[in-house]
Amino acid sequence: xxxxxxxxxxxxxxxxxxxxxxxxxxxxxxxxxxxxxxxxxxxxxxxxxxxxxxxxxxxxxxxxxxxxxxxxxxxxxxxxxxxxxxxxxxxxxxxxxxxxxxxxxxxxxxxxxxxxxxxxxxxxxxxxxxxxxxxxxxxxxxxxxxxxxxxxxxxxxxxxxxxxxxxxxxxxxxxxxxxxxxxxxxxxxxxxxxxxxxxxxxxxxxxxxxxxxxxxxxxxxxxxxxxxxxxxxxxxxxxxxxxxx
Numbered sequence: 001x002x003x004x005x006x007x008x009x010x011x012x013x014x015x016x017x018x019x020x021x022x023x024x025x026x027x028x029x030x031x032x033x034x035x036x037x038x039x040x041x042x043x044x045x046x047x048x049x050x051x052x053x054x055x056x057x058x059x060x061x062x063x064x065x066x067x068x069x070x071x072x073x074x075x076x077x078x079x080x081x082x083x084x085x086x087x088x089x090x091x092x093x094x095x096x097x098x099x100x101x102x103x104x105x106x107x108x109x110x111x112x113x114x115x116x117x118x119x120x121x122x123x124x125x126x127x128x129x130x131x132x133x134x135x136x137x138x139x140x141x142x143x144x145x146x147x148x149x150x151x152x153x154x155x156x157x158x159x160x161x162x163x164x165x166x167x168x169x170x171x172x173x174x175x176x177x178x179x180x181x182x183x184x185x186x187x188x189x190x191x192x193x194x195x196x197x198x199x200x201x202x203x204x205x206x207x208x209x210x211x212x213x214x215x216x217x218x219x220x221x222x223x224x225x226x227x228x229x230x231x232x233x234x235x236x237x238x239x240x241x242x243x244x245x
Contacts, residue, residue: 001190002050002151004033005160005177006117006129008141010167012201012208013119013127016177017048018151018185020192034196035060037067039078041205043122045086046198050151051114051134058097059114063090083120083128087138090118095136115150120200127202155187156180170199170209175223178213182224193220 004017017033031053037045047063049056066076080086094116101112118138119129129141131148141148146166149157159180168176174197184191193215199208213220 001188002033003153003156003181003184003191004048004050004117004150005147005156005180006046006048006119006131006141007147007160007164007173007177008119008127008129008166009170009173010202011170012199012204013046013121013129014170014173014177014197014199015046015048015117015119016174016181016195016197018181018191019194019196020190021053022190028192030194031057032196034198035064036198036207037063037077038207039205041123043078043120044200044205044207045077045120046118046200047090048117048150049114050116052101052112055094055097055101055112055114056116058101059090059094059116062093062097080122082125083122083130086120086122087118087128087130087132087140090116090130091132091136091138094132094134098134117148117150121202121205123205127200152184152188152191156184159183178220178223179227182220182227 002018007014015034019030019032020028021031022028033049035047047060063077066074067078075089077086077089080089094114098112113134115134116132118132119127121127129148130138132138147160147164160176163176181195185193193213195213198210201208
C-alpha cells in the first residue's frame with residue numbers, strides 16, 4: 001500500500017509520499033513515488049502514485065521518455081499549454097498503460113490499477129492540483145477540497161481535516177503532514193519510512209526545497225513522540241464516562 005498527500009496552500013503546493021511497496025509481509029521494498037519535471041521559468045510539474053508498481057513505473061517512464069523525444073501523437077508534459085491539458089495527458093497515459101497490461105480483458109484491470117496526484121504550475125495560470133483515477137478521469141482541488149490523499153488514507157485524514165490551514169507556512173504544513181504520516185505508519189504496516197517531500201512556491205516556476213525524512217531523523221522522532229504524549233494528555237484531561245447504577 002501507499003500513503004501520499006498533495007496539498008494546496010496560499011504559498012504554493014506541498015507533496016509528500018511514503019516509499020514502501022509490498023507484495024506480502026516477507027517482500028517489502030523501497031521505491032520512490034514522487035516524481036518531478038521542470039522547465040525553469042516556465043513550468044513545474046509533480047506526480048505521486050499509488051497502486052500497482054509496474055503500472056506506476058510504466059506511466060512515469062512513458063511520460064519521462066516523451067519529454068526527451070516528443071511525438072506528434074503523444075505530446076510531452078513540457079509542451080502542454082495548460083495544467084488541465086497536462087492532467088489530461090497524464091490521465092490518458094495511465095488509462096493506456098492499464099489497458100496494455102490487462103491481458104485477460106476488463107476483469108483483469110483491477111490487478112493493474114493505480115491512482116495519481118498531479119500538480120504544478122504552467123506560466124499564465126495559477127497552481128493546480130488533480131486527483132487522477134485509473135479509469136482516466138480526474139477531479140481538481142479547490143477551496144472546498146484543498147488537498148488530496150491516495151493509498152492508505154483513513155488513518156491520517158482526520159488529522160489533516162482538523163488542522164489544515166491554507167494560510168500555513170511550508171514548515172507548518174510539513175509538521176502537519178509528518179503527524180498524519182506518523183499516525184498512518186503506526187496503524188498500517190504497509191506504509192513506511194522514509195518519506196519524500198517536495199515544495200513549490202507559487203509563480204516561481206522552479207522546484208522548491210525537497211527532502212527525505214528517514215526513521216532516524218531527529219525532528220521526526222521528536223514529533224512522533226510528542227504527538228503520542230499530547231494525545232494521552234488530552235485524553236486524560238477529558239471527563240471520565242459515568243456508569244449508571
